[in-house]
Every structure is written in C-alpha cells, then in structure tokens.
Amino acid sequence: MINVIETLRIYFQYPFVKYAIIVGVLISLCSSLLGVTLVLKRFSFIGDGLSHVAFGAMAIAGVLRLANETLLVLPITVICAIILISRGKNAKIQGDAAIAMLSVGALAIGYLLLNIFSASANLSGDVCSTLFGSTSILTLSPVDVWVCIGFSVLTILVFVLFYNKIFSVTFDENFAQATGVKANIYNLLIAVIIAIIIVLAMNLVGSLLISALVIFPSLSSMRLCKSFKSVIICSAILSVICSVTGILISILGGTPVGSTIVAAEIIVFFICCLIGNVKGI
Amino acid sequence: MAQLSCRDVSLGYEGKTVVEELNIEIQKGDYLCVVGENGAGKSTLLKALLGLIAPNSGEIVFGDGLNRNDIGYLPQQTIVQRDFPASCFEIVVSGCLNHCGLRPFYSKQDKKRAALNMERLGIESLKKRCYRELSGGQQQRVLLARALCAADKMIVLDEPVSGLDAVASEEMYSIIKKLNNEGITVIMVSHDISAATEYANKILHLEKKPLFFGSKEEYLKRDISKKFLGGAECD
Numbered sequence: 127m128i129n130v131i132e133t134l135r136i137y138f139q140y141p142f143v144k145y146a147i148i149v150g151v152l153i154s155l156c157s158s159l160l161g162v163t164l165v166l167k168r169f170s171f172i173g174d175g176l177s178h179v180a181f182g183a184m185a186i187a188g189v190l191r192l193a194n195e196t197l198l199v200l201p202i203t204v205i206c207a208i209i210l211i212s213r214g215k216n217a218k219i220q221g222d223a224a225i226a227m228l229s230v231g232a233l234a235i236g237y238l239l240l241n242i243f244s245a246s247a248n249l250s251g252d253v254c255s256t257l258f259g260s261t262s263i264l265t266l267s268p269v270d271v272w273v274c275i276g277f278s279v280l281t282i283l284v285f286v287l288f289y290n291k292i293f294s295v296t297f298d299e300n301f302a303q304a305t306g307v308k309a310n311i312y313n314l315l316i317a318v319i320i321a322i323i324i325v326l327a328m329n330l331v332g333s334l335l336i337s338a339l340v341i342f343p344s345l346s347s348m349r350l351c352k353s354f355k356s357v358i359i360c361s362a363i364l365s366v367i368c369s370v371t372g373i374l375i376s377i378l379g380g381t382p383v384g385s386t387i388v389a390a391e392i393i394v395f396f397i398c399c400l401i402g403n404v405k406g407i
Numbered sequence: 408m409a410q411l412s413c414r415d416v417s418l419g420y421e422g423k424t425v426v427e428e429l430n431i432e433i434q435k436g437d438y439l440c441v442v443g444e445n446g447a448g449k450s451t452l453l454k455a456l457l458g459l460i461a462p463n464s465g466e467i468v469f470g471d472g473l474n475r476n477d478i479g480y481l482p483q484q485t486i487v488q489r490d491f492p493a494s495c496f497e498i499v500v501s502g503c504l505n506h507c508g509l510r511p512f513y514s515k516q517d518k519k520r521a522a523l524n525m526e527r528l529g530i531e532s533l534k535k536r537c538y539r540e541l542s543g544g545q546q547q548r549v550l551l552a553r554a555l556c557a558a559d560k561m562i563v564l565d566e567p568v569s570g571l572d573a574v575a576s577e578e579m580y581s582i583i584k585k586l587n588n589e590g591i592t593v594i595m596v597s598h599d600i601s602a603a604t605e606y607a608n609k610i611l612h613l614e615k616k617p618l619f620f621g622s623k624e625e626y627l628k629r630d631i632s633k634k635f636l637g638g639a640e641c642d
Contacts, residue, residue, distance in 0.1 A: 166487060287511040294501045297491060298482065304457035305557040306476035306505040352537035353494035 130378065137377055145266040146383075150369045152278035153327045154387075157336075158343040158365035159285050160320050162358055163296045165344045171222065172210060173340040175229035176324045177333035179206045181257065182232030182239075184328075189243040196273070200325050206232075207321035211313050257334045274326055281319050288315065293354055331384030342391035343368070349395075349402035368394055408470040410435050410561065410592055411456065416465035418448065418455050424463065425451045428616050433609075435471055435560075438584075438593045440607035442600055447613045449596045453563055456594065472560075476505055479554030479562040483569060484546065490539045495549045498538055499525055502556030517556075524552040528582060544575030548582065561592040568599060580606055604632075 137143045157173075164172055183202040187195040210225060240253060285292070294302045295312045303309040320340075327336050347360035372387030379386075409432040417427040426448035433439055441449050454460045455467060458475050469475060479502070502524075503517035525531045528548045533541065538549065547567060554562050567583065568576040576599075584606050587593045597603050603610060610626040612619040618631055626632045 166491060168487060290501065290504060290507070290511065290513065293493070293497065294504050297488065297493065297498060297501065298485070300459060300482050301480050301502075301553070301557075302504065304459055304478070304480040304482075304563075305502070348492050351492060352540075353535075354492060354497050357492045 133378060134374065141268075142266065143377060145268070145271045146373055146377075147370060149266060149271060149274045149326075150373050150387075151366050152274055153323070154339060154343075154365040154369035155362055156278050156281045156319075156323045157327055157339045158361040159282070159358060160316065160323060161340040161365075162344040162347075162354075162361055163292055163316060164320065165341055165348075166296050169211070170341050171225050171229075171337065172207070172320065173324060174334075174337040175210065175225035176203055176207055176321055177328060177336040178229040178236075179203050179232040180325050180328055181333040182236035185236035185239040189239050196325065200322065203325050204318050204321040207317040208314060211317035257332050277322055277326055281323060284315065284319060288312065292316065331387055335384045335388050338388040338391055339365070339369075342388070342395050346391075346395045346398040349398040364394055364398075365391075409433060410437075410469070410471045410473045412468050412470070414466050414468065416455065416462045416467060418451050418460065419463055420451075420460075424615075426455075426613065426615060429465070431611060431617070431620050433592060433594065435592055436587070436590055437609055438587045438607045439595070439609045439611060440603035441594065441596045441611045441613055442598075442603055443613040443618075448615055449613055450565060452613065453565055453594070453596055456563060477558045477560045479556075479558040481547070481550050481554045481562065481564040481567055483565050484550075488538070488546075493538050494535050495525070495530065495533045495538055495541070496521060496535065498549055499552045499556060502553035505557055521552070521556055524555045527555065528552050542575070543571050544578060547571065547575075547579055551582065555586075559591060561594070562586065564593065564595040566596055566598065568597070568602070576602075 161173075164170060180199050180203045183199040184195055186202075187198040190198070192198055206228060210228065237253065291302075291307065291312050292315075294307060295309050295316070299309045299313070302312075323340075324336055327339055331339055343361040343365035344357065346364050347357045351357040351360050368390040369387050372390040373383060375381065375390070376383045376386040412432040413429045416429040417424055418429075419425045429452070431439075441452060443449050451460070455462055457478060457480055500513055500518060500521035503513060503520055506517065507513065522531065522534075525534060528551060530545065530548050530552060533545060533549070538546065541549065551562075551564075551567075564583065568579050571579060580602055583593060583595070587606075593607075595603075595607070604623055604627060607623055609621065610619060610623055610632075611617060612626070612631060619626055619629060
C-alpha cells in the first residue's frame, strides 16, 4: 500500500499526470450532467453517434493537415447534434435510425479518408488511439488543458443557469412548449453542449467509449435516487470518482485509460443496482 | 366576449387536412367536452388551441383577459414520464416556469404556488415522493397540479382518465368538476361519452368537421348523440 502511494506521489510530479486528472475530472463531470437528460429523453446513443461524427471530422482535418483539429471537428459535430436533436418527431427517418446512419456513415468515411490520404506510417495505431483514446490524455499540452477548463466551466454554468428549463424540457416537451417555454431553443442548447462535451471527451476515452461516460453514471444514480436534483448530483459524483480511479489504475497498471474508466463505471453500475435492489427502490 | 373562439379554422399536417370548418366559442367557466372517434382530430384541435401547431386557415382568437400562456395543459402520459426519476414537487413547480422568463431559478412565490396547488388537489403528502412510484391516479393529479401552476384560467385535458381504474377515474372527474366550479374553464378530450354528458355543459362532436357544437341538453336530444352513445343510458 505504501508502495502504491509512493509511486503515485512520484507520478504526480509529472505535469502530464496532473493534466490528465484535471481534464478527466472536468470531462466526466460535464458528461454526467448532460447524460441524465440524454438517457431520459431516450437519446442514449447520441453520444456514440456524435463521437463517430467527430472521428470522421478528425479524419478530414487530418487529410487537410489542419494545425488545430478542434476548429473543424467542433463545428461539424455541433451541426450534426443540432440536426439529430431538433428534427422532432415528425421526421421521415426515426431518431434511432438517423443516429445509426450518421454514426456508421461517419466512421466509414473517416477511415476511408485516412486510408487513402494518410501520410502517417502507423495508420492503424493512429486510428486505434482516436477510437480508444489510448494515449492522448497523457500527451495533453497546457493549451489543451486550458481549452478544456474553459469549455467545462461554460458547460457547467449553462447547465446550472438553465437547470429548471432543462428539467422541464426533459420531462415534458409538449407541456413546456404549450405553456410558453421555448422548448426548441433549449433542445438546441442541449445539442450544442453535448457536442462540445463529446469533442472534449475524445481525448479522454476516445470516440468508441464516450457513450459509456454519458450513460453509465446517470443509469447508476437512477438506481439510487428519487429526485431529479439528487440524480444529477449523484451521477456527477459517481462519474468523477470513476474517472479518477480509472486514470490512477491505468497509470499504476499500465492499462488503457479509456477502457479502465469504463470498466470502473460498469462495476459501480452493478454495485448501484445491487444497493437499489436491496433497498427495494 | 368569448374567452376563446375558433373562426373557420382548418387544421392539418403536411397538407393533409384533419379538421375543417371549425367555428366554436368558449365562454369563461365553460366545461367543454370534445368527443369523436379515433382520428377525428380531437388531439389536433387541442394542439392548435395550445399553439403547438398553427392553423392552416382561419384564426383562433383569445379574449376576456385570456392569453395563450394562460392555458394549463394536462397531456397524455408519455413512456418517458412513467419511470422518470423526479420528486412530485419538482414536477409541480416546473409548471411555474413560464412565469420565470429569463430568471434562472424559482422564486419563493413560485414554490408557494406549487405547494398551494398540491394542497388544492390533495397531494401535499406526496411532495417528496418519487413520481415513478405513484399510482396512475396520483400521477395524473401531480400533472394536473403542474397545469394549474402554469395557468389558472383555463385548463386543457387530453384523455385525463385513460389508463385509470373506475375509482381513480371518478376521483379525477370530481376534481376537474371542482376546479370548474371554482371558475376555471375546462376543455377536455374524452372517449368516455357517459362522463362527458354527466359533467360537461357543452359538447363538441368532431368527425373531421364539427358534427355538433352546443349545450349538453341540446346534444342529448339529437340523433347523433344517440348513435354515438350506442344505446347507452343517459340522463
């Protein structure tokens, strides 16, 4: 045990470990806040779909040899999120089909582009790290960290200020709209925020595992809590605990960061299920 | 002056007309029941009254001090709501949101209003209970309290007793009648023609076009009501 603490103390002297922890905490906090809304609105898969879109956009940015990929990836992801969430119920292609279509489409196009135009010698390595975020969180620059802090603060601020409106739109969109709350605008807001979170989270867990970050904490806390506020708070706490634990374990054990975090989320989910069943909730 | 009037309104989606030639007037304190077969355009009419869809032609006019935002709405329950993790108070107070404007949080007044409306419907004891643990009838009362928080001049109810057992339905109807007696205008869509003829004072029978609009007594004399009631007894 003392050995472990000693090793961690040594690791924490490296800035990249501190960066990883800061970014990990912020991203897991933000994604868990919005996750509750997405799960309840039956949009669980939107995280997955959008992250594939972000992967496709990243491939395009790579082909164009852009210095700062985020400048391209963020707008494309935001636009797709807006299209997916705001199409409403009367659209010709239903929500889940639209998400599936966009998600596999972007994945395929992205990989195709990378294959045709890539200049890199280690193509499968590049693709693998984008998909599973294996190393990128440990190679963050101070700029990346500040960008992440900025967007996270923005997300949390927007979430707190619009908390009641987000609740109302999540629970009952028609009622909100009928009583003069501009539901469409809030849906749009949710779409934009979730897109931002996903682009940020690609660094942490990679595009394939982002959904886990979005849905697991909220599902876990829904097993335990009885009011919306407590679900949100609980899912934020669980999410932060899981990602910090995951990052620490992956540093100590040399496991891939993303999958370790997700494994922690899964374990916590089952623990919560168990507690929920025992307490009879 | 009528609180709400539809003048030559036609409604529909994507060019398909669902309701047409609709001319109705609703006065303060009315209890209007909209009846008709499935697909007769009842829900479409409600959506138009609430401003969720715009009429294809004609106009819906508000008067007598009523604004569109003064209408409370009790929608049919969605799948999302049935297992929603929220306390009853959170749901009821969310009805106050349209008074908030840009203010991000509820004021003390909003919370008081929510508590009063819960008391009014006899659900103050459920305040901290989780919505998904309640019975169907209790859930409907929570949603009705929310509607009253949003507006207390007119409430629009979409099949308020669907899925409820006989006892809960009866309770729901008597609550609605009580609210109506307190001066709230009620517009209700229902399959339940016997309840409609028992509680409402006006009936709109819709079958794409309005087949009948007028007082309950008038309706019961007409052939159309007898056909629709299918020999059911009416007093």
